[in-house]
Amino acid sequence: MFNYRAIAVIKRELREKLMSKAFILMTILLPVFMIGIIGFQTWIMSFEGDKNTKIEIITEDLSLTSKFESSFNELSFVKDTTYTVSFNTLSSAGLKEYIDSKKQLLIDEKLHGVIFIPDTALTNKEVQYYSKTPNNRTITEKLEGPINKVLLDQYFSEKGLSEDELQFARMEVDINGFKVSDEDEFKEEGFGNLILSYIFTFLLYLSLIMGGQMMMSSVQEEKTSKIVEVLLSSIQSKELMTGKILGGAITSTFQMAIWLIPIILLISTTWFVLPPELTLDITLFHLIYFLINFFLGLIIFLGLFGTVGAIFDTAQDAQSGMWPVMLLIMIPFFISFSVLRNPSNAVAEISSFVPFATVIVMPGRMVAGDVPLWQLIASIFVNIGTVLAIFPVAGKIYRVGILRTGKKPKWSEVIKWLKFKY
Amino acid sequence: MNALEVKNLSKSFGDLKAVNNASFVVPEGSIFGLIGRNGAGKTTTIRMMMNIYIPDEGEVILRGIKVGQEFKNKVGYLPEERGLYKKMKVLETLLYFAELKGVTGKAVKKKAKEYLERxxxxxxxxSKVEDLSKGNQQKIQFISTILHDPEFIILDEPFSGLDPINTNLLKEIILEKKKEGKVIIFSTHLMDFAEKMCDHIAMIDHGNIILNGSLSEIKQKYSQRNVSINYEGDISFLNGHPIVEKVADFGNTTGITVNDPGQIQDLLKLLVERGVNVKRFDAHDISLHEIFIDLAGKEEDILEEVKNV
Incomplete structure (x- = not known):
């Protein structure tokens, strides 16, 4: 199965893929694209669309109004005139009439909102917000904190507390994460690993699909252009498949290794300094494990994509026939994304040992939290086991499919192929 | 001495019996023709000989040994439907196909260049293969078939889709390789080519071998009652004549079958008496085409197919 013929195929695949413009372009563009997406999102977020917001704050008590006024005028977004806040004092009885008088302004959004803070707010913190779009969280979230602060001050000022005590009451709880491991020191851990685990999961997802698509179209090319029959007069289908899969897997792993270079530099040199909340707590071992896992995953999925490519005559039919394989990548991807916040939850833990899913879930888990070594090794064995289990079947379907032409086969027919003596 | 022996090969795809108990031998140093209509089972038989398909039953014996991978290395195979990697360069393509046969190094590169020059x-x-004309792509395909100097050359419908120049080129290669003592096996539904080139044939129809052996012996056997003539005049009186079994007009020549071998001289006499200007009178001559029609069924079907080529 692995001999000079398979090596010749690998060499051709590498020549074809590594030297191709598409490979070079993709290797450069993907990180640019990823950073671009993040940058774009941040940029979009900065447009909260609350420029020139006009808000009116009404309380029932003149002194409370002036406290709001002095406190709010200190706020940065009021100072830079992003928000224009006016103040008024009114009893709750007159509120209805007052809002009515402002109705047209509110509807035309010349005034974006009126916040009424009744006296009762000092006991239950219930505040009313009148607006054309009361669900616009951008405005309410921004004002919640400042309002709370004034209410707190007002509340505690009557209790005769000192400024220090007030300061304490205003503070929010700040949880600092310390990672407990076998090492002597408890390291303070930031978000770096969590972000990295998302990046790993995303890269795995994208690369497996990209590599798979390439594999599929390459098998398709050989099938539709009939090269495969010439090839099979020299080489066994097993050897051809092995060569193509390894060629594709080496290419994609090489590409992944290039993408990991920044991370390797980050953890092994002091050239770059990350802010403390973003520092990465991973070792070279993790990266090597990541690549080995990726390589095994490629062997599994390239095999499946190649098999799908062999089943169908046209690229179009193949596109529609690849959904079962796509699901095997997409479901673990979504599981992974939803469980990474808590890497030791049961779903994450179980799915990181399920064949196919382990390829995508385990690396993210490994980076997000501490995974014992035996689990990592077990995952590798699951992958190897998957390879051993699917390849006799995939190889058979490949062998039958690759020389078969005619109408689009049904899945039930494909299963019948397994019984063919080929 | 037989180079290849095909013994009782059978192959089914689901309910379709593609090849049924096929047996024939390919002698050393011969040009062997596997003849039959489209869909008769030629390609399936060849694929089994090449070990691309595993037969349901039967085996292929190469000089006394069952064929396997070692046979693949000795074979140059030109499939009916040809294919090359479009994006690959010409020389790269040739060297890659040779490498798959286990032939690498400077010698093969030199030989590839020689063939390209020729x-x-x-x-x-x-150049990239995709930038070549169709005719030139066919040439590349031939070269890749013979570059590794195979002992067996298997050509599946080698002349289909070839322009006249490439047809001649391929014939030239086939004859040259024959002189070198290689075994050439080709399948075709074009009887003319088979007749002109083959020493031995096997005729396959609906998956069954209906005839096989040396072409001259076969022709002798089937030509006892046959005459092929060229003439000027009217021979319609032969239709229904007591000594004539049938008359078949092939355009340039006409084939006449008499009821008994002894009646051939009578036929000549009859033609002369009726004032037919006989230009050529070939007794005991029969075309492979006629034999095939006799054995494999209705003439209309076959003529239809010949027209379609």
Missing amino acids: FDLTDRID
């Missing part, structure tokens, strides 16, 4: 393709050596 086929007038030296200036395209670094």
